[in-house]
Amino acid sequence: xxxxxxxxxxxxxxxxxxxxxxxxxxxxxxxxxxxxxxxxxxxxxxxxxxxxxxxxxxxxxxxxxxxxxxxxxxxxxxxxxxxxxxxxxxxxxxxxxxxxxxxxxxxxxxxxxxxxxxxxxxxxxxxxxxxxxxxxxxxxxxxxxxxxxxxxxxxxxxxxxxxxxxxxxxxxxxxxxxxxxxxxxxxxxxxxxxxxxxxxxxxxxxxxxxxxxxxxxxxxxxxxxxxxxxxxxxxxxxxxxxxxxxxxxxxxxxxxxxxxxxxxxxxxxxxxxxxxxxxxxxxxxxxxxxxxxxxxxxxxxxxxxxxxxxxxxxxxxxxxxxxxxxxxxxxxxxxxxxxxxxxxxxxxxxxxxxxxxxxxxxxxxxxxxxxxxxxxxxxxxxxxxxxxxxxxxxxxxxxxxxxxxxxxxxxxxxxxxxxxxxxxxxxxxxxxxxxxxxxxxxxxxxxxxxxxxxxxxxxxxxxxxxxxxxxxxxxxxxxxxxxxxxxxxxxxxxxxxxxxxxxxxxxxxxxxxxxxxxxxxxxxxxxxxxxxxxxxxxxxxxxxxxxxxxxxxxxxxxxxxxxxxxxxxxxxxxxxxxxxxxxxxxxxxxxxxxxxxxxxxxxxxxxxxxxxxxxxxxxxxxxxxxx
Numbered sequence: 001x002x003x004x005x006x007x008x009x010x011x012x013x014x015x016x017x018x019x020x021x022x023x024x025x026x027x028x029x030x031x032x033x034x035x036x037x038x039x040x041x042x043x044x045x046x047x048x049x050x051x052x053x054x055x056x057x058x059x060x061x062x063x064x065x066x067x068x069x070x071x072x073x074x075x076x077x078x079x080x081x082x083x084x085x086x087x088x089x090x091x092x093x094x095x096x097x098x099x100x101x102x103x104x105x106x107x108x109x110x111x112x113x114x115x116x117x118x119x120x121x122x123x124x125x126x127x128x129x130x131x132x133x134x135x136x137x138x139x140x141x142x143x144x145x146x147x148x149x150x151x152x153x154x155x156x157x158x159x160x161x162x163x164x165x166x167x168x169x170x171x172x173x174x175x176x177x178x179x180x181x182x183x184x185x186x187x188x189x190x191x192x193x194x195x196x197x198x199x200x201x202x203x204x205x206x207x208x209x210x211x212x213x214x215x216x217x218x219x220x221x222x223x224x225x226x227x228x229x230x231x232x233x234x235x236x237x238x239x240x241x242x243x244x245x246x247x248x249x250x251x252x253x254x255x256x257x258x259x260x261x262x263x264x265x266x267x268x269x270x271x272x273x274x275x276x277x278x279x280x281x282x283x284x285x286x287x288x289x290x291x292x293x294x295x296x297x298x299x300x301x302x303x304x305x306x307x308x309x310x311x312x313x314x315x316x317x318x319x320x321x322x323x324x325x326x327x328x329x330x331x332x333x334x335x336x337x338x339x340x341x342x343x344x345x346x347x348x349x350x351x352x353x354x355x356x357x358x359x360x361x362x363x364x365x366x367x368x369x370x371x372x373x374x375x376x377x378x379x380x381x382x383x384x385x386x387x388x389x390x391x392x393x394x395x396x397x398x399x400x401x402x403x404x405x406x407x408x409x410x411x412x413x414x415x416x417x418x419x420x421x422x423x424x425x426x427x428x429x430x431x432x433x434x435x436x437x438x439x440x441x442x443x444x445x446x447x448x449x450x451x452x453x454x455x456x457x458x459x460x461x462x463x464x465x466x467x468x469x470x471x472x473x474x475x476x477x478x479x480x481x482x483x484x485x486x487x488x489x490x491x492x493x494x495x496x497x498x499x500x501x502x503x504x505x506x507x508x509x510x511x512x513x514x515x516x517x518x519x520x521x522x523x524x525x526x527x528x529x530x531x532x533x534x535x536x537x538x539x540x541x542x543x544x545x546x547x548x549x550x551x552x553x554x555x556x557x558x559x560x561x562x563x564x565x566x567x568x569x570x571x572x573x574x575x576x577x578x579x580x581x582x583x584x585x586x587x588x589x590x591x592x593x594x595x596x597x598x599x600x601x602x603x604x605x606x607x608x609x610x611x612x613x614x615x616x617x618x619x620x621x622x623x624x625x626x627x
Contacts, residue, residue: 033453035445041458041531042425042435043495048457050431052415055447057383061410063321063371064113064164066393070099070385070413072448077102077111077120080410081395085116086148087131093148097394097401098411099448102130103149114164114216115372120150121162127153127171135167136200137182143200153181154201165216165270166372168198170205172214178205178223186219187250188234194250207231207252217270218322218372223252228265230255230277238273239304240288246304257285258305271320271370277306278318284309284327292323293354294338300354309337310355321370327356328368334359334378342374343405344389350405360406362386364430371395378407382430383448384414416446424459435459462493465500465528466535473510473540478503486538494530502526504538509580513539544577547584547610548617554624555593561586561620578612585609586618593622 033054042048058070067081067088078099079088086093089102102111107123117131117138128150129138136143139153153171156179161172168182168189179202180188184195190205210226220234220241231252232241239246242255242262255262255277262285267278274288274295285306286295293300296309309327312335317328324338324345335356336345343350346359359378367379375389375396386407387396394401397410417427421441427433433443438461446452467477467486476487480501483492494500504512504524517536518526528534549561549570560571564585567576578584588594591606599618600608610616 033445033447033451035443035453035455037455039456039458041460041496042433043460043462043497044435044437045462046435046495048425048433048435050417050427050433050443050445050455052431052445052447052453054453055383055415055445056449056451057415057447058379058385058413059383060110060367061369061377061379061385062111062113062118062164063369063375063377063387063395064118065115065166065372066390066395067113068369068371068375068377068387068395068397068410069102069111069113069118070410071108071111071120074449075105075107075109075123077105077108078412079113079118080397082393085132086146087113087116087118089118089130089148089150091149093146095393097391097397097399099397099413104128105150110162112162112164112169113371114169115166115218117164117169119153119162119164119169121159121171125156125158125160125174127156127159127162129153129169132167133200135183135198137164137167137169137198139169139181139201141200143197156202161214163214163216163221165221166218166272168216168221170214170216170221171202172211172223176208176210176212176226178208178211178214179203180205180216180221183219186235186248188216188219188221190221190233190250190252192251205233205252213267215268215270215275215320217275217320218272220270220273220275222255222268222270222275224265224268224277228263228280229261230265230268232270232275235273238289238302240270240273240275242275242287242304242306244304255287256305257307262306267318269318269320269325269370271325272322272372274320274323274325276309276318276320276325278315278327282312282314282316282330284312284315284318286320286325289323290354292339292352294320294323294325296325296337296354296356298355311335312356317366317368319368319370319376321376322372322374324370324376326359326368326370326376328365328378332362332364332366332381334362334365334368336370336376339374340405342390342403344371344374344376346376346378346388346405346407348406359388362407377410380414382414384429385410412448414448418444418446419457420444425457433457460496462495463530463533464491464493465530465533466491467502468535468537469540470537471513471539471541473513473542474507475510475512475538475540476505476507477538478505496530498530500528500530502528502536502538504540506540509543510540511543513541515539543580545580545612545615546575546577547612547615548575549586550574550617550619551622552619553595553621555622558625559588559590559593559620559622561588563587580612582612583609584612586620588620588622593625594620595623596621
């Protein structure tokens with residue numbers, strides 16, 4: 001492994017150090033940071049998730065050789081860890097165990113950490129690099145040893161992505177072509193030649209068009225091209241080019257599986273001497289060196305063709321380090337495999353793993369970077385960065401130089417959440433508040449730039465919902481969410497803001513009549529939002545049916561029909577509604593004119609009896625009177 005120590009530090013220091021120390025860094029704080037929701041109310045025991053918008057938190061993290069860089073959304077970058085050749089880009093050679101700003105970056109969309117140099121992709125498609133430059137890896141047409149602050153990459157424009165390797169860097173352009181610069185002893189620049197020590201300005205990679213994503217390894221480079229196939233070039237002593245050979249190539253060659261070209265690839269990552277590809281189906285294939293199990297297939301034998309990584313499904317991002325590899329899964333967890341002597345796999349051990357192990361304590365990762373020198377970092381959804389592995393120079397960024405086999409939080413990343421009154425409500429590191437007791441508290445979020453935003457959280461005791469049943473009928477009322485079953489339980493406290501739907505069910509012989517006290521009503525359902533104590537009345541009526549009497553025959557005008565119970569006096573009132581089950585007796589008069597009934601349950605001379613189980617019609621027939 002090719003490293004820089006004191007042997008390089010003495011060169012060129014006197015000439016550059018004083019010059020670059022005079023360059024000042026720039027920074028920015030969050031503008032218009034806000035919290036949502038604003039001023040909410042919850043009940044004791046209820047939770048509220050807050051979100052900070054406009055916060056300055058890392059959007060990307062890149063683990064280099066003994067140092068780490070982060071990208072911030074305001075176009076700046078920061079670095080932590082070793083800085084002996086200016087890889088922090090802050091005008092000094094002072095190591096730091098916490099993040100410090102890169103000088104002069106204001107439009108960076110991505111900061112990429114190489115072994116001992118770094119580069120930033122800028123707005124407009126240009127780039128700047130800093131740190132070591134003895135192989136031309138800064139792309140500034142020089143081989144000067146150090147640059148302690150960012151320098152423009154010569155002649156680069158239209159870049160949309162950037163990758164830094166061990167001693168070289170590459171850019172993907174908007175037209176799908178590539179430019180590379182830096183060390184070229186192994187042909188890793190892909191322009192058909194080799195150069196020692198390298199080429200100090202971007203050169204065209206031959207034969208690459210339609211590229212969608214790129215990766216730089218230690219001494220090799222790869223690109224995913226149209227159709228999801230992969231091409232690689234450079235050193236190939238361990239099969240890292242994936243073409244089934246161990247032959248170096250200074251121009252791109254096709255990656256094979258042993259059964260044809262590898263396809264369906266969405267992303268590629270290149271490590272020390274191995275390469276891995278993420279496929280559209282969420283699986284991962286790797287090839288090249290495997291002495292530490294970094295191919296993840298359960299063996300330690302190198303493979304010159306892509307083989308499946310055991311047990312990886314649902315992967316959404318991958319990253320290869322010197323001798324280890326990590327993948328973010330769709331559920332936000334991370335799995336890593338390979339070398340682990342420094343705990344870089346983050347599983348709480350220092351045991352090598354030839355199949356993937358789960359990183360401890362990571363459940364909402366959105367990005368991962370496997371470093372060049374025994375450490376890994378994980379970007380979480382809230383902008384927090386956690387790292388594991390060796391920490392001799394502070395590359396984990398937690399203010400110490402103590403390594404860790406489980407992820408530790410990088411200081412100054414993510415959003416810090418506080419509650420002014422934890423007795424009213426607590427809030428965790430992800431902005432998740434829990435109401436403890438009635439009262440108010442101020443929830444505050446502070447970002448990495450020191451900007452903050454606050455809102456008031458009001459906590460109230462749950463408020464009661466009571467149901468009253470009214471009317472001559474009978475019935476029950478149930479609720480969703482559960483709690484009310486009235487019948488037996490007609491009152492329930494609900495958390496503030498809860499939407500409760502009540503449903504009325506009439507008993508046999510009854511009908512539902514009406515609601516009172518609802519926010520909205522649809523038939524037998526009533527909806528209330530619990531922003532205060534509420535009482536809702538459900539009215540039920542006894543079910544009633546209409547009995548209709550018709551007089552017929554020649555003597556109809558001289559006859560009449562009355563009812564018991566009262567209601568019908570036909571003559572004038574020939575219909576009446578009766579409660580279900582009522583036995584109604586109809587009497588026709590004068591009885592000497594009655595010739596018969598129809599529609600009755602029973603008949604006895606001038607009387608007719610009906611039991612009201614439905615709407616009924618009865619006819620009384622009368623004979624005409626003789627002259």
